Each structure stands twice: as structure tokens, then as C-alpha cells.
Amino acid sequence: MILSYYVQINKLAGNEDVNLPCKMSEQASGYDLYAAVAGEIVLAPGERALIPTGISLAMPEGLEAQIRPRSGLALKHGITCLNTPGTIDADYRGEIKVLLINLGQEPFAIARNERIAQMVFQAVPVVNLVEVEELSETQRGAGGFGHTGK
Numbered sequence: 701m702i703l704s705y706y707v708q709i710n711k712l713a714g715n716e717d718v719n720l721p722c723k724m725s726e727q728a729s730g731y732d733l734y735a736a737v738a739g740e741i742v743l744a745p746g747e748r749a750l751i752p753t754g755i756s757l758a759m760p761e762g763l764e765a766q767i768r769p770r771s772g773l774a775l776k777h778g779i780t781c782l783n784t785p786g787t788i789d790a791d792y793r794g795e796i797k798v799l800l801i802n803l804g805q806e807p808f809a810i811a812r813n814e815r816i817a818q819m820v821f822q823a824v825p826v827v828n829l830v831e832v833e834e835l836s837e838t839q840r841g842a843g844g845f846g847h848t849g850k
């Protein structure tokens with residue numbers, strides 16, 4: 701089953717040269733996001749930075765976008781998203797930004813229009829929280845955090 705949505709995308713002023721998010725293969729889950737940094741920035745080992753993408757979105761209600769790391773950057777350079785997956789709410793109209801951290805041992809340079817992360821769209825169910833005095837019983841009950849063993 702294929703779910704299909706229209707999502708509006710806007711290039712922010714001064715970012716006309718920055719690539720729109722792009723799927724690198726036909727059935728890729730994620731749209732790669734491009735850095736809209738001025739020139740180049742360098743992340744020292746252990747350093748984090750909020751990287752602009754130069755784009756904003758208008759998604760239909762019931763959809764979110766998740767910002768996830770690129771595995772190649774993580775494996776080769778220790779570059780990942782600190783808050784993964786970052787949550788882009790359907791009602792957010794600001795610039796999409798990517799919170800990167802350098803967990804590697806070398807400085808890592810990020811140039812304008814370099815692919816830094818990916819964005820995966822997800823359907824979000826509408827949930828109404830209902831406060832009650834007691835919850836239904838289950839076999840697990842309150843067991844968690846490894847209570848079934850290693």
C-alpha cells in the first residue's frame with residue numbers, strides 16, 4: 701500500500717542556490733537535506749551546531765517529518781544528529797534545521813550544499829488522551845527496563 705501526500709516546500713530568501721531535499725534512489729525513504737551554511741563550517745570533535753537547510757515546509761495535518769542521520773557520515777566521520785529523530789511538526793513554518801554533533805576524533809568540515817542528514821515523512825495518528833482512575837490489567841503490568849532478562 702502506498703500512502704501519497706502533497707507537501708509544500710519553500711526556499712528561503714538567499715538560498716536559491718541550495719538544492720531542494722532529494723531522494724537518491726526511487727524508493728529511498730528519506731529525502732537528503734543540504735546544508736545552507738555560508739561557505740563552510742568546521743565541527744571540532746565533540747562540537748555540535750545547528751545547521752540551516754534554507755527550506756521550510758507546509759505539511760498536511762496528520763504528517764510529521766523526522767530528521768535522521770546519514771549512516772555514511774556516522775560510520776566514516778562520527779557525524780550524527782544529536783536529537784535523532786528530530787521532529788518537524790505539521791504546523792511548523794520556520795526553517796528546517798539539523799542539530800549535528802561530531803562524535804569523531806577529527807574536525808569535520810561542512811560546505812554549502814553538502815548532504816548532511818535525511819528527512820523521512822511519517823503519518824501521525826490523531827490521539828485523544830482520556831484520563832481514568834485505573835488502567836486495564838495486562839500480563840506485563842509495570843514490568844519493563846529488562847525485567848524479562850538480559
Ligand SMILES: O=c1ccn([C@H]2C[C@H](O)[C@@H](COP(=O)(O)OP(=O)(O)OP(=O)(O)O)O2)c(=O)[nH]1
Binds near residue numbers: 783786787
Ligand atoms: O531537528 C529539528 C527539530 C525541530 N525543528 C523545528 C521543527 C519543530 O516543529 C520545531 C520544534 O521542535 P521540538 O518540538 O523538537 O522542539 P522543542 O524543544 O520542544 O521546542 P518548542 O517549544 O518550540 O516546541 O523545531 C527543526 O527544525 N529541526
